[in-house]
Each structure stands twice: as structure tokens, then as C-alpha cells.
Amino acid sequence: MKYLSTSALSRAKGLESKELFETLKTKGWIYRKDNQWLLTKDGRMAGGDTKYNPKFGEYVVWPSNLNIEQEIDSKTLLNATKIGEAFKISNRKVNLYFSDLGWIERDRDGWILTSSGKKNGGHQMEMNNGVPYALWKNEVLQNKHLVRIISIGEGELDEDKEIIETTNEVIDIRKKFPADKRTSDGHYVRSRAELLIDNFFYRNGIVHAYEKKLNIDEVMYCDFYLPANKIYVEYWGMENDEKYLKRKQRKLEIYAENDFTLIELNDEDIENLDENLESKLRKVGLKIH
Structure with a gap:
């Protein structure tokens, strides 16, 4: 989101600067003190923020799509x-x-x-x-x-039961590749590569979830999720399957659309997993100690 000073916003909306300042003051979004415009609580709720300039000090900025007509209570x-x-x-x-x-x-x-x-x-x-x-x-x-995440967290909803409400594709994959490989921390995963990835997180003390449902309207599960850093990890292991590749493309689109941080792994990465995964994690801000 692009933010503009009040003067720049007035120009963008084709208004007189003085007129916009007066409108924002009347709405209770800004007020004048010591020859400076300051942001109020309601102004911040409307989308306003502040920035600092070494020469001019702190000043108020607004999202470029600010709705001046909205009412804040x-x-x-x-x-x-x-x-x-x-x-x-x-x-x-x-x-x-x-x-x-x-x-x-x-x-x-x-x-x-x-x-x-x-x-x-x-x-x-x-x-x-x-x-x-x-x-x-x-x-x-x-x-x-x-509602869903609280229900699961408070033990009022069994996440596994949600599978019957997902697409047939998800159900088929889970039947075809049962989670029968036990990792060092007790998770059950579906492939040797996933076992190695899970064990890497466990050895390095990284809290992780396996096959977590993304909090989006479309039904989608990630391979791994690192909650402390909001990092999603996908291992692409069926590159010769046309149906799989189509689903992979859709998942990549979803990650991009939602601006989620994603790490991708393939078979080549698995061959030297410790070095490759550590390097990928470092690039997104998670250092292994």
C-alpha cells in the first residue's frame, strides 16, 4: 500500500490542500498543536500513520486509497x-x-x-x-x-475430520500416500524426503507443523509450516505427474497472492538437505544456531 502526505493526497484527489486538512480536522482525524498537524486515534483507525523526515520531523501520511467519507467510531x-x-x-x-x-x-x-x-x-x-x-x-x-483456528486450538474441532469436506484430490493423495513414516519427534509423514525435512527441523530446535491447512478460503494444505517466522515449506516430489504439476502451479499462485513466505525443496535439495535447507532459511531471515 502506497502512503502519501496529506498535501500529496490532496493533489492526488484533486482537492485544495487547505480543504483536505480542514475536512480531516472536522472528522477528528488530525489536530493542530505547536504549528504541527498530529494524528488522532480515530485518524489512525481510518488508516493514517506517521513518518519521520530528518529535516521536517514527524508528519502524517495516509493510504492512497483513503476513503474520506468513512465514519470511524x-x-x-x-x-x-x-x-x-x-x-x-x-x-x-x-x-x-x-x-x-x-x-x-x-x-x-x-x-x-x-x-x-x-x-x-x-x-x-x-x-x-x-x-x-x-x-x-x-x-x-x-x-x-x-472461528476455525480457535475451535481447533481449544479442542472443539478435530482437524482430521475436515478432510471429508475437502476436494477429492486431497483425499486421494492421502489414501495413495499414507502417513506411515515416523519422524524423530513423533510426526507421521508420507515420504522419506518429508521424514528428513521434519528431522532437520527437530534437530535444529525449529517449531514446525506438518500438513497445516492454510487460512484461506480455498482448501489447501502446506507440507510444513514454521509458526515463529510464518514460513511455509513445500517439497515437490512428483514432478512427472501432470495432475500434481497442475496443483503445484495453483499452490504457487496462492502463496504469491497472499504474500506468504515460501521455501521450495526438490529431490536435488534433499541430497544435501542440511546445507541447502539452512541456506534457504537464512535467505528468509531464519538463522540456524
Whole structure:
């Protein structure tokens, strides 16, 4: 998302700069103090942010697609505590589930929204001490991805039972390649290559999930997921199968569309897995110690 200063935004929208400043002030999104425009809580919820320039100091910026007509009422938004009350869980758990969904990330002892979080109704806020946090539209309580991940996490939904609701292709693959190979940490995987990959994560103390369902509308499972760094890992092991290659292409499109961090492995990588996988992880910001 491109962000513009208020003056630049006025030019982009064909408005007089003075007119836009006055409109934003009237809406309660900015206010004037010591000859400087500052952002309010409602202004931040509307999408505003701040940037710093060494010469001019801090100034307010706005998303280029800012909807000036929108109305913001912070009283109608929910914090993690209110959401936790609705699901009968703690606010800490709520934020961890949001993090698992990829909607928020840790920052300065608090949480900042990701692009996915903003798309799902999140509004970035900041406490007086500078700690960031998020508020959410009431509709988040009915968000199927949030409801699903909380239900699984709280033991109210058996994820394996969801398989019967997936495509026949997923069911056929699981029948054709049963997960009967036991890894060092007790996971059961479907191939020797997956066993070696899983054992690599275990040996190096990397928390990982196997065949995790992606939090998207389309039914899709990744091979491995590293929750601490939001990294997905795919091993492409059936390159001679036309149906498999078609599915592979669709999965790559999904990863790109959702801006997910993906590591790809093939048979050549497996031959020298420790060196190859460590190198690929390092390139996406995860160093092996």
C-alpha cells in the first residue's frame, strides 16, 4: 500500500490542500498543536500513520486509497479482551491466534497489523507508552478462519475430520500416500524426503507443523509450516505427474497472492538437505544456531 502526505493526497484527489486538512480536522482525524498537524486515534483507525523526515520531523501520511467519507467510531471496535470474552478465552490467546492467522506480528512489546490483518478488519492503535495494539470490527467474531483456528486450538474441532469436506484430490493423495513414516519427534509423514525435512527441523530446535491447512478460503494444505517466522515449506516430489504439476502451479499462485513466505525443496535439495535447507532459511531471515 502506497502512503502519501496529506498535501500529496490532496493533489492526488484533486482537492485544495487547505480543504483536505480542514475536512480531516472536522472528522477528528488530525489536530493542530505547536504549528504541527498530529494524528488522532480515530485518524489512525481510518488508516493514517506517521513518518519521520530528518529535516521536517514527524508528519502524517495516509493510504492512497483513503476513503474520506468513512465514519470511524472506536466504541464499536473490539480489543483482544472483548474478543476473548466472546470465545471464553484469554486476550493473550486471542492475540496468539491472530498471530497464527498471520494478521498481527510482535513489535515493541505489542502487536502490529499485517496487510492480512487490515484486510480482515483490523485497526492499528498505539498506547500512550508507544506499545502498539489492534482493534477489530465486530464482524471478526464471525470470521470463519478465526472461528476455525480457535475451535481447533481449544479442542472443539478435530482437524482430521475436515478432510471429508475437502476436494477429492486431497483425499486421494492421502489414501495413495499414507502417513506411515515416523519422524524423530513423533510426526507421521508420507515420504522419506518429508521424514528428513521434519528431522532437520527437530534437530535444529525449529517449531514446525506438518500438513497445516492454510487460512484461506480455498482448501489447501502446506507440507510444513514454521509458526515463529510464518514460513511455509513445500517439497515437490512428483514432478512427472501432470495432475500434481497442475496443483503445484495453483499452490504457487496462492502463496504469491497472499504474500506468504515460501521455501521450495526438490529431490536435488534433499541430497544435501542440511546445507541447502539452512541456506534457504537464512535467505528468509531464519538463522540456524
